[in-house]
Amino acid sequence: MIHFNSVSKAWPDGTHALRNVSIEIPRGQFCVVLGPSGAGKSTLLRTVNGLTKPTHGSVSIDGVQMCPASEKVLRQRVAMIHQHFNLTNRMTVAGNVLAGMLPAVSTMRALLGWFHPEHRARACKLLESVGLAPNHLQRRAGDLSGGQQQRVGIARAFMLDPEVVLADEPVASLDPKISRDILTLIRVAARERNTTVLCSLHQIDLAREFGDRIIGMREGEVVFDGTPAAFTDERLRALYHGAQWEEKPDHDIRIRHQHSTQTSAEPVPA
Numbered sequence: 001m002i003h004f005n006s007v008s009k010a011w012p013d014g015t016h017a018l019r020n021v022s023i024e025i026p027r028g029q030f031c032v033v034l035g036p037s038g039a040g041k042s043t044l045l046r047t048v049n050g051l052t053k054p055t056h057g058s059v060s061i062d063g064v065q066m067c068p069a070s071e072k073v074l075r076q077r078v079a080m081i082h083q084h085f086n087l088t089n090r091m092t093v094a095g096n097v098l099a100g101m102l103p104a105v106s107t108m109r110a111l112l113g114w115f116h117p118e119h120r121a122r123a124c125k126l127l128e129s130v131g132l133a134p135n136h137l138q139r140r141a142g143d144l145s146g147g148q149q150q151r152v153g154i155a156r157a158f159m160l161d162p163e164v165v166l167a168d169e170p171v172a173s174l175d176p177k178i179s180r181d182i183l184t185l186i187r188v189a190a191r192e193r194n195t196t197v198l199c200s201l202h203q204i205d206l207a208r209e210f211g212d213r214i215i216g217m218r219e220g221e222v223v224f225d226g227t228p229a230a231f232t233d234e235r236l237r238a239l240y241h242g243a244q245w246e247e248k249p250d251h252d253i254r255i256r257h258q259h260s261t262q263t264s265a266e267p268v269p270a
């Protein structure tokens with residue numbers, strides 16, 4: 001369970017990236033975060049692994065709060081998949097997947113490439129499970145296609161059997177077919193291990209298809225929290241364009257009042 005407890009983040013320039021966010025994400029849920037550019041999606045994800053420190057409030061995983069004392073341990077329980085893959089291009093595919101062990105092994109061991117044979121076997125197995133045959137193991141990561149690089153990113157993320165995977169726009173630079181394949185791989189890997197996934201997306205159709213739950217953010221606030229079925233086109237427009245909403249009584253769906261009429265360049269229905 002990830003618990004965001006009244007989390008706010010104000011940057012020194014006065015930007016409020018998160019405003020009093022309180023949500024609970026149960027273990028094993030595939031939770032998609034949607035919202036216009038600048039809404040605070042990446043900031044929200046980064047508070048879970050301590051890359052961004054909240055100005056107010058706290059984030060905890062299974063009751064353990066992210067703080068300097070717990071950060072090292074929590075980092076082993078939280079992995080990240082990035083939009084631009086974040087592989088070391090000059091390193092081999094195998095080396096990049098083994099880098100997923102870094103939070104748990106000494107830097108010296110990692111630098112010297114001293115990984116346990118069990119870890120190497122695990123890396124091979126994970127690569128196979130994301131569709132990369134053994135002949136890719138010694139290839140230079142930078143030579144792979146975007147879709148192949150993200151497969152390596154997924155294998156790396158699951159190296160330490162994390163409880164939480166943060167995926168920040170993991171398919172933003174991939175074509176629609178590969179995007180679906182990549183999200184399917186993340187979903188399958190997560191379901192096998194009961195891993196919680198917090199995934200920001202800009203593709204509404206994919207959010208509806210893959211999310212167990214959609215969290216809609218706007219100007220640092222959670223303005224929608226519900227199932228894909230409840231995320232109607234009307235609510236989609238409200239999220240991206242802003243609208244006056246009445247509070248809905250059912251607690252599955254939470255739409256807050258939006259006062260901004262600012263439009264965005266996001267692909268929403270007319």
Ligand SMILES: Nc1ncnc2c1ncn2[C@@H]1O[C@H](COP(=O)(O)OP(=O)(O)OP(=O)(O)O)[C@@H](O)[C@H]1O
Pocket residue numbers: 011012013015016017035036037038039040041042043044
């Ligand atoms: N390091 C930083 N310093 C100052 N402001 C920042 C910093 N990082 C993010 N912000 C601001 O915080 C707000 C939220 O940014 P964030 O990156 O979380 O948005 P996002 O929803 O992920 O957007 P996108 O869809 O474009 O990735 C934005 O106004 C952004 O400019």
Ligand SMILES: [Mg+2]
Pocket residue numbers: 041042043168200
């Ligand atoms: Mg972002």
